[in-house]
Amino acid sequence: MDENLTKQKIKELRALVSEGDRVAILLQDDPDPDAMSSAIALRTLLGRNKLTTPIFSFTPVTRPENKTMMHLLEIEIAPADTEELAAFDRVAMVDVQPPYFNGRLRRADIVIDHHQGYAPNDAAFQDVRPGYGATATIMTEYLVAADERISERLATALLYGIRSDTLMLKRRVTDNDIEAFTQLYPHANYNLLRQIDRPELPVRFARVLARVMRRFEVHDGIALLHLGRVERDDLIVQMADFCLQFEGVEWVVVSGKLDDNLVIAVRNHGIGRANAGEVVRKLFGEMGSAGGHRNMSKAVIALKDWRARTHTLRDSAIEARLRELFEAQIRGESDANN
Ligand SMILES: [Mn+2]
Numbered sequence: 001m002d003e004n005l006t007k008q009k010i011k012e013l014r015a016l017v018s019e020g021d022r023v024a025i026l027l028q029d030d031p032d033p034d035a036m037s038s039a040i041a042l043r044t045l046l047g048r049n050k051l052t053t054p055i056f057s058f059t060p061v062t063r064p065e066n067k068t069m070m071h072l073l074e075i076e077i078a079p080a081d082t083e084e085l086a087a088f089d090r091v092a093m094v095d096v097q098p099p100y101f102n103g104r105l106r107r108a109d110i111v112i113d114h115h116q117g118y119a120p121n122d123a124a125f126q127d128v129r130p131g132y133g134a135t136a137t138i139m140t141e142y143l144v145a146a147d148e149r150i151s152e153r154l155a156t157a158l159l160y161g162i163r164s165d166t167l168m169l170k171r172r173v174t175d176n177d178i179e180a181f182t183q184l185y186p187h188a189n190y191n192l193l194r195q196i197d198r199p200e201l202p203v204r205f206a207r208v209l210a211r212v213m214r215r216f217e218v219h220d221g222i223a224l225l226h227l228g229r230v231e232r233d234d235l236i237v238q239m240a241d242f243c244l245q246f247e248g249v250e251w252v253v254v255s256g257k258l259d260d261n262l263v264i265a266v267r268n269h270g271i272g273r274a275n276a277g278e279v280v281r282k283l284f285g286e287m288g289s290a291g292g293h294r295n296m297s298k299a300v301i302a303l304k305d306w307r308a309r310t311h312t313l314r315d316s317a318i319e320a321r322l323r324e325l326f327e328a329q330i331r332g333e334s335d336a337n338n
Contacts, residue, residue, distance in 0.1 A: 001129070001138075001176070006145040009127055010045070013142075016109060016125050017046055021089035022053075026080060026105065028096040029059040033066060034134045035095035036075050037154075037161035038112065041139035042094055044148055056080035058104060064234040069196045073157050082106070095135040097121055097128065112138055133169075133177040136161030140180035155187030160196060199234055208235075215319075216243070221250035222330060226319035230256035233263060240265040251276075253326050255318065262306050262318065264299040266292070266326075274333045283325055 017023055025042060027035040039055045046053065058080045061067050070077065082104055085091055092110035097118040111123040114137070116130035129138055136158040143150055150158075162181050166173045169181065212225050223243045230236060240254040244267045251274075255264040264284070266276045277292040280299040284290040287309070288301035307313050310321055 001141060003145050006141050009125075010142055010146050013110065013125050014046065017048075017090055022087075023048065023090040023092060024085050024088040025053060025055045025092045025094060026085065026096070026101075026108070027055065027057045027077065027094065028100060029057060030062050031057045031066070031077060032063075032095070032161075032164065033069055033157070034136050034161040034165040036061075036066070036070060036073075036077070037157035038094035038135040038139045040073075040075060040154060040157055041136070041143060042092060042110075042112065044151075044154060045139070045142050045146060050076060054078055056085065058101075064199045064232055065196055068199045069157070069160060072192050072195055073153055075157070080104075093123075094139070098123065114138065131174055131176075133171070133173045134162045134165035134180075136165070137174075137177045137180040140184060141176065144183060150184065150187050152187060152189050155184045156189045156192050159184040159188045160193060198238065201235070201238065202231065204231075205235055209239075216246075218246065218248045219323075220327065220331065221248060222253065222327060223249045223251070224253040224319070224323050224326060225255075226315055226322060227254065227256040228315045230258055230263075233258055236263055236265045240267045243267075244269070251326070251330055253322060255322055257303065257313075257315075260303055261288075262301045262303055264301070264322070266297045266299075268295055270295045274330060279326070279329050279333060283329055 025039045043053050055077050090109045093108045094112045098108045098121040099118050108123045110125045112127045114132040236256045240252045243252040252267040276297040280290040280297045284299040290299035
């Protein structure tokens with residue numbers, strides 16, 4: 001957006017909030033990095049702190065990397081309550097719009113978002129830019145136009161917000177997003193970013209690793225491991241990323257039992273035309289949820305459905321069956337493409 005227009009918007013925004021006002025910032029359910037970073041950016045822009053401008057959400061953050069971001073960057077999000085929100089002088093919303101809350105919220109005074117398709121709302125201040133890849137980009141433009149100092153913490157949060165909403169600048173990305181990304185880049189803390197990307201492994205997971213890595217082998221470029229029961233989804237994903245680093249590995253399949261499901265993560269190096277998303281859709285599309293893109297995909301199958309088909313939930317049997325399925329499918333795909 002044009003810098004003069006942005007400056008005008010900042011004036012409007014700041015005029016709406018008086019010094020003594022209590023302001024609530026409300027985020028979507030299970031807040032994501034774009035929402036969290038936009039919230040702390042709005043606070044900076046308004047010259048406020050966590051006491052005068054707390055952040056709320058109706059449901060807590062659940063994704064492991066988002067939780068890690070929240071903890072590392074010390075972002076506090078309080079549970080929202082319709083009555084409590086009504087008592088604030090101003091309610092602001094970032095990365096979401098009033099209709100999303102379906103009556104859980106009575107009013108919003110400030111709405112800054114990049115989602116499209118919401119019915120118009122009557123907030124006094126609105127800035128909705130559906131073309132943008134992230135709300136964090138809009139917030140970065142505000143901070144730059146306002147000449148605000150962008151702290152390391154804020155830059156790291158916004159950079160991560162833009163990165164995750166645009167899948168590393170690969171999806172729905174505009175020149176504005178890239179420009180904001182470039183402006184934030186020199187101010188961010190890369191150590192923190194790396195820690196967010198790779199959540200710490202529980203010490204107990206070392207035992208799982210020691211047990212399963214003994215079976216690690218590469219057949220026709222495929223490395224496949226079933227971990228048995230795991231406590232977190234990201235352990236399966238981290239294991240898949242780890243296995244992709246071994247020599248001769250072109251495809252990785254790592255599965256684990258998580259709650260009532262069998263979760264399968266697939267990775268490849270993206271050589272050739274074979275597509276990880278296609279492979280899981282063909283194998284498991286009718287059995288559970290399966291999808292992803294070229295290099296990275298995932299399937300989630302209810303354990304009861306797996307048992308109905310294969311008559312067992314023994315870990316060794318699951319691994320053997322997955323090996324058969326994936327070897328045939330991946331080989332079939334590459335034969336078809338040659
Ligand atoms: Mn967003």
